[in-house]
Amino acid sequence: MKQQLMRSSMEELAKIEQVGKPRVVIVGGGFGGLELAKALRDTNMQVVLVDKQNYHTFQPLMYQVATAGLEASAIISPFRKILKDQDNLSFRMAEVLHVDTAAQVLKTSIGLIHYDHLVIATGATTNYFGDEEMARHSVAIKSVEDAVELRNTVLSNFEKALQVGDREQLNSLLDFVIVGGGPTGVEVAGALSELRKHIFPKDYRDIDFREMDICLIQSGDSLLKGMSKEASEKALEYLQEFGVKVLLDRRVKSYDGYTVTLNTGEKLITRTLIWAAGVAGAPIEGIRPESIRKGNRYTVNVYNQIAGYTNVYAIGDIAAMITEEYPEGHPMVAQPAIQQGKLLGENLTRQLAGEPMRPFRYHDQGAMATIGRNHAVADLKLGGKEWKTQGFFAWLMWVFVHLIALVGFRNRLAVFMNWTTSYFSQERGSRYILGKRREPVPAEDPAASKVVA
Known part of the structure; x- marks a missing residue:
């Protein structure tokens, strides 16, 4: 059974084998990853978007789902629907386990994916500061x-x-x-x-x-x-x-x-x-440790290339672009991710045409x-x-x-x-209880037995 599943996964991946075009693999479909995928729409590149979910989440309104203001379906949208008209893009729902930068291969939960350019847009995760x-x-x-x-x-x-x-x-x-x-x-x-x-x-x-x-x-x-x-x-x-x-x-x-x-x-x-x-970056195993700085963010240059690499990039929350104006990197919000995704799409196109890349400059909109x-x-x-x-x-x-x-x-x-x-x-x-919840009163609590009619 396990061999059949592995065969099925490899057959699925075979459908996106290289077709003589540079392959850009984007890990993460948040604001930055999605903007980059769209920016590469009319290019002579093969784009593969990998995410462990099959939908994009509009995170700024997450708190409204948590407080019964909105349905969860109102702030998510399937990648396949968003990008349905983009012929040069393939989406794969998978968790990235490791990257081999020497072989230019991603190891994922569904198999191996080769890349020519890798863009890490994995965003951030909750930071409990070790507690x-x-x-x-x-x-x-x-x-x-x-x-x-x-x-x-x-x-x-x-x-x-x-x-x-x-x-x-x-x-x-x-x-x-x-x-x-x-x-x-x-x-x-x-x-x-x-x-x-x-x-x-x-x-x-x-x-x-x-x-x-x-x-x-x-x-x-x-x-x-x-x-x-x-x-x-x-x-x-x-x-x-x-x-x-x-x-x-x-x-x-x-x-x-x-x-x-x-x-x-x-x-x-x-x-x-x-x-x-607090939040911290969500790095991928396999990137050299010296490229990761405080807060689990990758150190990147003005072209969003991760320190020590020329064909591996990071955008959004996971990227720390250190400048005089932003000594700790840009704020971990949507706008830097969107702007970096858009510019990186332009820069990859420029690079393919033999033109110099443009450095990133954040336009803070407030x-x-x-x-x-x-x-x-x-x-x-x-x-x-x-x-x-x-x-x-x-x-x-x-x-x-x-x-x-x-x-x-x-x-x-x-x-x-x-x-x-x-x-x-x-x-x-949206005031209904459906799915997972934290048990409010442990069974061993004596007060749990005190019931009023």
């Missing part, structure tokens, strides 16, 4: 599966809370701790506060939601690092207005699934800790974050000028930008209809 206990007990939001698991966990907690009589156990189910004051942490905190105010009291009439605490912990002295002081202060003001407890200059020392211990000695009780405190309905902050860079705005206008811009950036008309329409309905009805339609 295994935190990784085991907390919930992250780095994939659609994570987002669905968090939604299931939140809803399961409230179902369980209806059966618990002990006050401390009840609070442990109703209280949420979010670690990380970046855009994800701020947006999750804002979304949970809206659920607490408008949705949950109608669904769970037997629960006193004055007992529900939302706590956001940030290690620095301000929120939204990288944005303006005005944006940071306004985000803090909005969150506090929404009843979110924001703890600045605090770090989480430990979390055992029940008790959060801070570096100040403070302790918080919660069954749900949401980790939004940043924005939403804290909830009619509340957002935006720092924009347009026409060489900086524009800062907060409140309703910033929220409208956030809505427009994210709708336009979504991949596919169907997704844009679905999200627009969902947001429009939710805006006027104060309703969330």
Whole structure:
């Protein structure tokens, strides 16, 4: 049986054997990888996109799936549908296990794939900074599966809370701790506060939601690092207005699934800790270790070539292009990945034509974050000028930008209809428990046996 599967895999790979054209293999179909694939559409190259999922995920809206604002299907789109008209591209759903740069071969879960040019666009993964206990007990939001698991966990907690009589156990189910004051942490905190105010009291009439605490912990002295002081202060003001407890200059020392211990000695009780405190690159085994720097990112030059290689590139979150302006590499957000993917497509075409490649220069278009309905902050860079705005206008811009950036008309329409309905009805339609969730109360917990009718 195993031999038959291997034969089938090799037969499948044979369909994309080289046809006398340079082969570009792209590992990862995130913002950068997808943009690169599109940029190579009308070239005399054979393009192979490899990803362990068969869909592209619009990560900026992942938190809305986690907080029952959107269906998961609204933020994902199949690669085969997105790239269906690109004749020079083949997609393979596989996990990359190793790269042999000498033989120019990728070892994957479905077999071997040869390349002439390899582009690593594997993005980032959650960074727990070596804390295994935190990784085991907390919930992250780095994939659609994570987002669905968090939604299931939140809803399961409230179902369980209806059966618990002990006050401390009840609070442990109703209280949420979010670690990380970046855009994800701020947006999750804002979304949970809206659920607490408008949705949950109608669904769970037997629960006193004055007992529900939302706590956001940030290690620095301000929120939204990288944005303006005005944006940071306004985000803090909005969150506090929404009843979110924001703890600045605090770090989480430990979390055992029940008790959060801070570096100040403070302790918080919660069954749900949401980790939004950091990310690290997701490198591929086989690339020389000296090419990997702090944060598991590849050191690349201005052409996105990984240090020590001429035909192996990295783009997006996994790439650290060190410049005077960006001594730690470009920010790990969508825009650098999109811009690098587009330029690398042009540069590979130039290289094939014997023309010099153009160096990458990041055009920072600014940043924005939403804290909830009619509340957002935006720092924009347009026409060489900086524009800062907060409140309703910033929220409208956030809505427009994210709708336009979504991949596919169907997704844009679905999200627009969902947001429009939710805006006027104060309703969330995705409040169901389906699939994996964290068990909120362990069976050995004595309080689990205290049930109220």
